[in-house]
Amino acid sequence: MKKIIIAVLASIIALCAPAKTNKINDRDKNLINAALLGWQIRLSAGYNIGGTAPLPLPREIRGIESYNPGLNLAIEGTVEKMFGKGDWGLRWGIRLESKGMTTKADTKNYHMEAWNTDGSGQVVGAFTGKVKTSVKNTYVTLPVLAVYRINERWNVSAGAYASYLLDGEFTGEAYDGYIRDQNPTGEKAEVTRAMYDFSNDLLKFNWGLQAGGEFRAYKHLAVFANLQWSINGIFNSDFGSVTFPLYPIYGTLGFTYLF
Amino acid sequence: MLLTILSVLTSCIREEAPNAECDIIAVKATWLESNKEILSGSPIISNNDVMFYVKEETSIETLKQLDPEFELTYGALIVKENRIEENGTRGIYLYYRTTSEDGAWSKTYRVSFTKQTVIDVNAVFGFENFELNQPAPKGKYNVWHEVDANGTRLNWWASGNAGFNFTGKGKTPADFPTSSDSAGFKGCCIKLTTRDTGSFGKMAGMPIAAGNIFLGEFISANAMKEPLAATRFGLAIAPSKPLTLTGHYRYTPGETFTDKAKEEVAGRRDTCAIYSVLYEIDPGNIVTLDGSNVLSSDRIVLVAELKNPGEPDEWTSFEIPYVPANGKVFDWQKLEKGEYAITVVASSSKGGAFFEGAVGSTLYVDELKINWDNK
Numbered sequence: 001m002k003k004i005i006i007a008v009l010a011s012i013i014a015l016c017a018p019a020k021t022n023k024i025n026d027r028d029k030n031l032i033n034a035a036l037l038g039w040q041i042r043l044s045a046g047y048n049i050g051g052t053a054p055l056p057l058p059r060e061i062r063g064i065e066s067y068n069p070g071l072n073l074a075i076e077g078t079v080e081k082m083f084g085k086g087d088w089g090l091r092w093g094i095r096l097e098s099k100g101m102t103t104k105a106d107t108k109n110y111h112m113e114a115w116n117t118d119g120s121g122q123v124v125g126a127f128t129g130k131v132k133t134s135v136k137n138t139y140v141t142l143p144v145l146a147v148y149r150i151n152e153r154w155n156v157s158a159g160a161y162a163s164y165l166l167d168g169e170f171t172g173e174a175y176d177g178y179i180r181d182q183n184p185t186g187e188k189a190e191v192t193r194a195m196y197d198f199s200n201d202l203l204k205f206n207w208g209l210q211a212g213g214e215f216r217a218y219k220h221l222a223v224f225a226n227l228q229w230s231i232n233g234i235f236n237s238d239f240g241s242v243t244f245p246l247y248p249i250y251g252t253l254g255f256t257y258l259f
Numbered sequence: 260m261l262l263t264i265l266s267v268l269t270s271c272i273r274e275e276a277p278n279a280e281c282d283i284i285a286v287k288a289t290w291l292e293s294n295k296e297i298l299s300g301s302p303i304i305s306n307n308d309v310m311f312y313v314k315e316e317t318s319i320e321t322l323k324q325l326d327p328e329f330e331l332t333y334g335a336l337i338v339k340e341n342r343i344e345e346n347g348t349r350g351i352y353l354y355y356r357t358t359s360e361d362g363a364w365s366k367t368y369r370v371s372f373t374k375q376t377v378i379d380v381n382a383v384f385g386f387e388n389f390e391l392n393q394p395a396p397k398g399k400y401n402v403w404h405e406v407d408a409n410g411t412r413l414n415w416w417a418s419g420n421a422g423f424n425f426t427g428k429g430k431t432p433a434d435f436p437t438s439s440d441s442a443g444f445k446g447c448c449i450k451l452t453t454r455d456t457g458s459f460g461k462m463a464g465m466p467i468a469a470g471n472i473f474l475g476e477f478i479s480a481n482a483m484k485e486p487l488a489a490t491r492f493g494l495a496i497a498p499s500k501p502l503t504l505t506g507h508y509r510y511t512p513g514e515t516f517t518d519k520a521k522e523e524v525a526g527r528r529d530t531c532a533i534y535s536v537l538y539e540i541d542p543g544n545i546v547t548l549d550g551s552n553v554l555s556s557d558r559i560v561l562v563a564e565l566k567n568p569g570e571p572d573e574w575t576s577f578e579i580p581y582v583p584a585n586g587k588v589f590d591w592q593k594l595e596k597g598e599y600a601i602t603v604v605a606s607s608s609k610g611g612a613f614f615e616g617a618v619g620s621t622l623y624v625d626e627l628k629i630n631w632d633n634k
Binding site for chain 2 (some may be wrong): 056057058059060061062063064108109114115116117118120121122123124125126178179180181182183184185186187188189190191192193194195
């Protein structure tokens with residue numbers, strides 16, 4: 001599977017690359033000068049796959065029925081500066097990316113609190129049944145990474161990222177189950193389908209750690225894989241509707257065009 | 260790759276936590292079987308109550324010896340509390356405490372044994388006996404009961420308040436569709452108000468909740484899933500043949516009539532409903548009428564319905580006759596054999612069961628009385 005993705009990405013770049021190199025002829029000189037000083041400009045595209053998930057999975061979640069990673073793309077422009085002999089360097093830049101997924105899970109006594117839309121009423125209860133969650137968040141992300149060049153072909157990087165939420169969607173539904181008023185001893189009501197939307201409660205800021213590796217397949221083309229591990233949750237820690245923090249943890253597979 | 264991720268996620272699923280629920284699910288069939296000489300009908304189990312009806316000849320002393328066996332949520336424990344209360348001269352209350360498997364949750368069940376009682380022929384339903392559904396601070400809404408001449412408490416009245424509770428909008432008992440009001444025709448009365456259920460109600464396809472009060476049972480577990488089936492109208496408590504239903508009411512409809520989708524229906528005005536139905540049952544297997552058929556079932560024998568209630572803003576009395584339905588004739592032998600159930604229903608919106616009505620419609624009802632044939 002991985003090979004297929006790499007092959008697809010490589011063929012896309014192969015189609016685009018000649019057009020680009022022709023256009024930037026007049027800037028080649030500047031790029032070469034920059035390269036000589038240890039600077040490199042990079043443009044990457046990738047596919048984010050992962051989950052916005054609690055860690056560890058709480059015991060209220062009894063099973064995951066389905067998982068759909070969705071189509072989450074990342075486009076990134078970075079600048080890399082290598083120091084000394086060129087083994088070590090720093091890479092930073094800006095990335096536009098989406099992180100999302102859809103899951104269906106079975107829950108048991110899942111504590112929930114929810115305000116109705118005009119704030120005139122709150123429901124607190126324990127839900128046993130199925131929960132479908134759909135997340136689709138678009139972030140602008142600033143990664144800052146240390147880079148170590150193992151050899152001509154391979155480099156690894158690690159560092160941190162900070163993300164700002166441009167557009168967020170967190171929706172779901174609870175279905176085929178029952179809710180008990182307040183807690184597991186409360187009055188029971190069967191639920192056929194109840195939808196929720198916590199999009200407005202999403203935190204704007206997200207940060208975490210990022211690490212990955214890159215393989216330079218051609219002079220101007222590298223393929224990479226990295227992992228972004230969020231440190232803060234997507235909701236405030238006192239948010240009552242989701243009682244455990246949800247961390248976006250996503251892997252990225254993609255390619256980089258090296259100028 | 261997707262499969263890999265899914266299997267990683269699945270492998271993160273931790274060992275199931277012990278159960279947190281501690282319900283009485285059923286009465287053990289073996290216990291029911293060995294006590295069938297005493298029992299009448301099937302026990303009714305709700306979240307904090309188990310109600311048994313017992314045969315007339317059973318002595319209170321016999322009832323006090325009973326110790327029913329229950330089926331509980333898996334892993335839950337049950338302990339009989341050391342207290343017995345008498346319910347007037349016709350019943351007793353026992354108390355059991357259940358604790359969940361995880362030990363974190365427990366609740367007390369009131370287990371009642373009551374001799375099957377029919378409505379006293381002179382009874383006037385004045386709605387003076389009400390309390391919170393549970394002791395404060397847990398209790399949110401009012402529930403009503405009757406007390407007969409022997410001081411026995413009879414939980415005959417039901418309302419949809421337990422369903423409205425899931426909208427989160429009921430902060431005080433007066434916020435609920437069915438509440439008590441001190442400005443009754445005589446003492447307290449029932450105040451029924453059609454309420455907006457907010458976004459949770461709308462989400463469940465139930466944008467309004469009409470206030471209702473009826474002789475029967477409200478199954479709150481069905482309230483969201485199958486609301487028409489939640490209102491089980493009728494109890495086998497008719498002492499005789501009903502002739503007329505009398506009482507007092509006043510009614511103000513709400514401004515804007517809306518349909519099931521909460522869309523305004525221009526030109527339509529809300530109206531209230533007050534009616535009573537006597538219908539046939541199989542005493543061995545009681546299937547009550549519910550919201551879907553309470554006025555249309557072919558089991559209906561007699562029906563009394565307030566026609567054209569209007570909008571009186573002062574207390575207005577009514578007397579409505581029971582008229583035969585479905586070509587049926589009241590049969591005294593059937594009454595003798597317990598083959599009739601009777602209900603009395605009042606609602607602030609006639610179309611409330613189908614979520615049609617006007618938010619704010621208010622019906623006050625007091626001093627209901629069924630006048631019986633004293634043959």
